[in-house]
Amino acid sequence: MNRIKRRQNNNIVHQNKKQITNINRKKSNFENLANEIIYEIFEYIDTYDVYYIFFNLNKRFENLFLNSNLPLQINISTISKSKFEDYHQNIIIPNRHRIDILRLSNPFTVDIIFSPPRIILKFIQLKTLVLDNIDAKYLKNILNHSIHLTKLHSLTIHLIDFIKNSTDFYLQIFRLPKLKYCKIKLSTMDDLTLSTNIFSSIEHLVINTCFPYESFHNLLSYLPQLRYLSIDVIYDCYHKPIDFSPIVLKSLKYISLKLSSMNFNQFEQIVKNFFHYIEVLHITSSNDSEFLNAKRWEKLILSSMSNLRIFDINHSGLVGNNSSIYHDVINEFNSSFWILKQWFFKHQHSWEKGSDSGIFYSTNPYRRKDYRLYCQINKETCLNIQENNLNLVKHLLIGGKQIINNSINYFINVNELTIKDDFKISHHSISTILNQIISLKQLIKLNITHSNFSIEQLMKLLHFTPNLHTIKYFSIFFNGIDLTSIKKIDLSTKNQVKKLEIYHEGCTIEEFQIILNIFPQLEYFKIGMSQNEIEQFIPFLASKTYFKTHSLFFLCISQLRKRFIPELNRLIKSKNLHDDYLIKIVYCDLYLWW
Template sequence: MNFNRLEEIIKNYFYYIEVLHITSCDDPEFLNAKRWERLITSVMPNLRIFNMNHTGLADKYHDVINQFNSSFWITKQWYFTHEHITKDNSQTGIFYSMNPYRRKCYIVDWQKSEQTCLDIKETNFRSVKHVFIDGKQVSKNYPDYFSNATELTINSFENESLISTSTILNTIFPLKQITKITIAHCIFPFEQLLQLLCVLPNLHEIKYYRSFFIKVDLKLIKQNENFQHVSIQNKVKRLEILPEGCTIEQFQFLLYLFPQLEYLHVGMGKVEIETFIPYLSSKPFVQTHPLFFLRIGQLRKKSIPQLNRLMKLNHLHDHYLIKIVYCDLYLWW
C-alpha cells in the first residue's frame, strides 16, 4: 500500500485512533514529516503513540531525520533514528521510532553504536532509569546521555583506553545519581570497583555476580587510598555477592568497607558455614554495626539437617530470627 492510499483510509476511519504503528518500504512519502504532521493534526487529534519503521536507501535518511526534529515531534516526544546496513556492495537502511519517552531501561552497546546513526537529543532519554552496559570495548564517544538514570548494570566491559572508567561512564549518565549497581557476567577487578565507588556518592545497593575477592589481599588493600576513601564516604546499605563463598575474615572485611551495611547476601560452602555459625553465636558485630539482615545462599540440601543441629548447639535461635527457604538461610535481629 502506498502512502496516498493509506492517507485516504486515515481520513475516513482514523479520527478516534490513539495508537498507530506503520511499517513501510521504499515509498519516500512515508518519510514526509510535514505531510504526517498535517494529517495527524487535522485527522487524528487523539493520537498518543506513533511508531514508524521504514526500509529504504540509507543515504536519504540523514536529510529525512532533520524533518522529524521540529517542535511538533519533540513536543509529542516522538523521536526517530536510523541504521545503515551494508550488503552485497549496496547500502540500505532502517528509519524507525525510538520511543524513548516510554523506555525505562536502555542497553548501551558500543559496538552497535558505531554502526548506528543517531540524531537524538539528550533530553529524549530522560525517562530512562536503568542503563545496561553491554560492550566489550568501551568508547568515550557514545552519542546518548541519560540524565535521570539511577541504576547501572554492567554485563560486559573492557576499558583499554587511558581514560578512567568513571570518566567514560560519566559522559553517559551523571554518576552522582546512581543508587544501585550490578556487576554481572564480566571481569571487573576489585580495584576497578573501588575506583568507581569513589565517584558514586549516593550508591545504596551493590549486586556482584562475579568473584569479589579474587586476587585481593585483605590486609594490603586497606592501605589503598581509594579503599580508605570508600570505607569512610560510601552509603551502601545492601550488598549481594554471588556465587562466591565468604569466610569470617572476608565477612569482617565487608563490614569494615561498608560501615552502613544493613543487608548482606553471600554464598557459603559447607566448611565455611560450619565455622561461621559459632562466630555468629558470639555476636561480636551486632553492637557496633548496623547490619541486621544476613542471607546465606547456595547451601546444599543434604547439609541442612546438620546445619539445623549446629545452630541449636550454638544457641543461634536465642539471638536471631531464623528461617531456611529452599537452600538459603535467613537471619535477622
C-alpha cells in the first residue's frame, strides 16, 4: 500500500515539475522576443494594463516601458486613488512628452495632473484630450495654455458644474489654433454673443447640451470651416421672431438637430439661411404637426437643400383628433418624390396617447443608434410594420402594453436598454419578454425609469445579464419594500456591475449596505441623500470599516441643499475625512475618492 502511495506521489511531483517547466519555457519564449515585437504587442493592450502586468516583472520590461519614444495613450476612468497615484508618479509624470491621447473621467484627476495648469505645456505630443465629468475650476487656465499645443486637434469636454458665461468658454475653445474635432457637454442658460475677428479651425462640432435657437447664427459665424454639426437640443426660450442674416458655408455637409419648443417656421428659416450645401440631414422634432407636411418638406428640399442625399426624420406628436387623419397625413410621404429619392418611413403609436398620435421616422435603413419601441398597432391602418434593417441600433427604449405580443423586430446589436415608465410588465417573466427583443447577454448599460420596477425584478434580470456594467435608476430604489424582507432575498447573484447611479433622494446606511451586497463589484456609486441621512452617513464614512472589504472607491452624494453645504464642510472637517478621502463639492454634489 505504501509503495502504491509512493508511486502516486512520485507521479504527482513529476507532473508538477513538467507543468512548471512548460510555464518557464513559455515565459522564456516570450522574454526572448525582440523589442520591436513586444512593442507591437503592447499596442493592442491598454497602457495601464501594460504597466500593471509588465512594469514590475523585471528590469528589461521596466526599461522597455520607460525608454521608448513611442506615443502613449492614457485612459483614466474608473480607478482607485491609490492605483492612480502610483500610475501618475511612475508613468504619467516621466512620460508627459510621449502622451498623444489623454482621457480623464474623474473630477479629481484633472486637478492633480494639471496642477498648476501650465503643466499641460509639457504634453508636447498631445493630439487628443478628453476631459469627462470634470468641474471648471482649472479649465479656463488649462484652455489658455492649450493654445500653445501645436498638435492638439481633438477636444472633448463634459462639465459637471454650471457655466455662467458660455461665451467666454466657447471663445477659449475657438481660439485653439489646430482644433478640428470638438465635443462639448455643459450646463448653462445664457446666449452665445458675437465677437469679431475670431474664426475657429473646427470642422466637426458636437454640442450635447441645450443650445439657444437665438444664438445659432452667432455660433456658425465662428466656424467657417465647419463640415459636421450635431446639437443634442436646440431650443427657443424667447419665442420672438428673429431675422437671421445668411452665411455661406460651402463645407457644411452634415447636420443633426433635435428641436425643442421650435416650430417648422423657425426651422425653415435656419435651412434657408445656412443649409444650402448640406448632404445629410438628421432632424428630431415634436408637437408641431407641420413637420409632417410632406409637400412643404418637398418644396423646402428642392429650393434650399438641393444636394441632400440622406433625409432622416424622427417626429413625435399629435395630428388631428383621430387615427384616420394621422394616417392620411403621413401617407403623403409615399408620393413619387420620396420614392425616387429612396427615402422611406415607418411609424408607431404611443399606447397612452392613442392612434391619433405617433412617432414617424425614416427607415430602410434605420440610421440612428437609439430606437423607441412602443408597438401599438392598428392592423387596419398600420401596415408594413416590419423593419428591414435595425443593425445600427445600440440603445433600445421600450414602453407600452403590447411589447410581448406585437414586437416583430429583433435588435441584434443593442447593448443599452431603457425600461420606460409606461412599459407594462405582464405575468410573463421580464427576462422572457426582453429576450424576444434583444440579447440580454450583450447588455452593458441598463436605464430604469419605471416607477414600479422592483428590486426582485432587477435581481432576476441580473441573472441573465452577465456583462452588465452600468445601471442608472431614475426612481425610488427601495420603493415600498420592507428592508427585512429584502434581506431574505438571495443577494448572491453574480454580476459585473461596476457603476450604479440612483437619481432619487433617499438612502439610509442600512440601504447603502444592502446595495453594496447586491453589487459586490461596484466601484462607482451615485445616490441622493437628505440632510439627516448625510449627517448619519459622515461618521459611517469616517469609520471606513465597510469599505475595507468592498470594491467601491468612488462615491457621489447628489442633490445637496445649498444652505446645508457650509454645515457639511464643518462636519467633514470635524470627522477628519480629508485624511482618508479626496473630497470635492461641485455645484450641489459631494464627491469622495479613496
